Amino acid sequence: MDLSVFSRLSQVKVLVVGDVMLDRYFIGDSQRISPEAPVPVVKINQTDDKVGGAANVARNIAHLDGQVGLLGIVGQDENGARLTELLKHENIHSELVEQNAKPTITKLRVVSRHQQVVRLDFEETFNLQQATELQAKFEAVLADYQAVIFSDYNKGSLAHISKMIQTAKQAGKIILVDPKQSDLTLYRGATVITPNLGEFKLAGGDATDETSIADSARRLIANAGIDSILLTRSEQGMSAIDANEKIDMPAQVLEVSDVTGAGDTVIATLAVMLTAGLSLADAAKMANFAAGIVVAKLGAATVKPEELAAKFNQQLLTQGTHYQCPFDDVLQHIEFAKQAGEKIVFTNGCFDILHAGHVAYLEKAKALGHRLVLGLNSDDSISRLKGADRPVNPLEQRAIVMTALKSVDWVIPFGEAGDDTPLKLIKSVKPDVLVKGGDYTIETIVGAEFVQQNGGDVVVIDFVDGCSTTNVINKIRG
Template identity: 65%
Template sequence: MVVGDVMLDRYWHGDTGRISPEAPVPVVKVNKLEDKAGGAANVAKNIAHLDGQVSLLGIIGDDEYGRTLQSLLIDEKIESQLVVQRDHPTIAKMRIISRHQQVVRLDLEDNFTQNHSQLLLDKLEKIIKEYDFVVFSDYNKGSLSLIKKMISVSKSASKTVLVDPKSKDLSQYAGADFITPNLTEYSAAGGQVGSEAIIADSAREIIKSAKIGAMLLTRSEQGMSLISADEKHDFSAQVLEVSDVTGAGDTVIATLSVMLAAGMPAKDAVEVANLAAGIVVGKLGAATVSPEELGRKLSQYLVETGEHYQAPFEDVLQHIEFARQSGEKIVFTNGCFDILHAGHVRYLAQAKAKGDRLVVGLNNDESIARLKGPERPINPLEERAMVISALASVDWVIPFGKLENNDTPAKLIEQVKPDILIKGGDYTVDQIAGADFVLANGGKVEVLEFLNGCSTSNVIKKIQQF
């Protein structure tokens, strides 16, 4: 559940061709009106767009803007827990956009009173049991003036609490599991900048005194830092070009909460949230990220970092299963790939073309020594895995062959459960390890020809001639 300051974002789009004769300002000829859920509602929208089940608790007025916002929530599949107040207008922000640039913004708002915040607290107490995670989105409009009590209610119900803070007094968020300030908010709360050590010590002092579990500090072009009492993890910014940072903080806390709710460890959840932020700042306005966009970005990131090899084996199997559940065909092949050459590259590209995702089983060093002799491999496992991982055709690399007399990938194939098993050379299907398992489970087995003249042995012979 998302709790906080909800608002309507309204955009007027149009072209600018002249200056007003009444004043030195551009004249925008409006040709499009667009309404979006804003503030805390944008956090909820980000969660919904990542296929999370989410409700929104906030205050709106009994007016056109409030009714428009409620209609948007229905379209976004967000359960409304909004409280309607006749004595207070819905917060609305009007933006005039021309040629992808914001010309002016008009804010229609009155801050909420503590009585309004009490209404949210009362409703929270009634419905808290229905939720597992509570995200507080504080835009400093007053609806969360009683947030300390709200967090206490949430923690008493054993809920995980995340807060996007605005108050300079972070003790207002005591009991929260995570807070996500940006650098400006961190500094306003007394946070010190300078060296990484200073940032870590200062952030730890803040969360300790404020009784908060951990801080995810968003640092613009410097990326993010996850800081807890005993750890600090830094994440580089993942964006090439910034179009608009509007709503980026909403995307970060929304993605973090979804990943945590899915059971992901905090460090990994932040890593994914960092990737999501890199996507959304490349868009105009308060945008969101889809699972498909995030999946593509994550795949690219894993290839670039080699993480799809370095990740724990159980995690890799889970990633493969997620891909299978998304309807993607899993292709498996294996080999030593001691010295990568043109034949390998062509072979792996052909294998990938047979499906959607390619898993490469890689003989470990001991296995190669047993198969090829004590002088092999030329390149150790870590280096071979990194080179193979860098190929665009390869999605995951999994080593095998730890045990003696276990130099075939048959066991690994049973764990991966590929849709298509590929082998290169002049094998027949009955000679291929794991073929019987794949066929018995409705899969296919194919043999691809190697590129003539290309082999690791030939490469080694040529090198020895010099």
């Protein structure tokens, strides 16, 4: 996966088109039943307004640092004005069609003790004339964006979606659709659609087993003229399917707090990552990570780039790829960790034969921060420092052992001919804490001056008495 994608998010330009809504929450306590009817009386003490529908998709893009425009239809009413105000606050460039024939779609929820008591919907289906006005504005602004998301809630805004998709396709745009219609031919020309399992079945998909899902999905996209499907499958995760392959991604969260708006997060993240240059498979994996983050939060939450980067880092660490990654990729993972507020600790050594002293030392080093980077001397470097009969274990084997330790997050080899010190590596990593073991003084530690000049700390940790690689080797030799 191209890890530089996180540095390109702010350059992404996505246009979201669809049914925009205002979500209103009236929150209060309820301690009695009304004498007028068998319903609870809720004493309202708090109100909260949020953007909803297609506007929440746009909000997710903005929170991922993408540049986003929003096209939808609102009424010339108080709720429309409030929605416009919220969009400005969320840094969303709104291109809303204002009309006075229909109200702004508004969903009012009365909440007491974290439970919805009732939801009131204020809406009327928009007519063809209003949808035509939206289409005209879409054609006027399309050139300013790289990708388009059509967020269909079946409220009439996207009555001309087929024509708009064809216009976007002819303009070479990436096109994503969150579908609500069972007739997928309406979305002909789309790059990817993101149905949930229920929508997939209504469109003719077969979810009997994995083979049936893949075969029926390919049949649907071939018949509809769509490039691919990202099928969201609740606790079963997601499946990205195109004409050539099906990639399954397990759900990324063990405990779900709230699934509200998770679909919006998925399509927003997918669009941003595709536009930033990732393949469908890699963009889908990022969308899956984002879904795992957002469902662990309450309400229609969003995901920040640093949260996504941290989740991606965590996944790589559990897969044991923190040594085999190219050096530049490892440095980028370290930078993501820093952006997430994690403190980076660095230490180095030969670690030829792992013993109890090493384990205790590394655990103490890790305790000084959040992530531990281990600089590991190369084989040639050890031979120069310790003698021709060392190392006992080659670099590859030493690295495998070290990455198996819970205390070690990344292993990076060093030790070029003529320079057996980790100074160059320390300058690349820029750790918050530099750790060395033994009887060193801070003044004699390589890299100490650099770390301190950059605001970091230097710490000396005592070795465990009687534990050393030399002692182990001598005991083996007898």
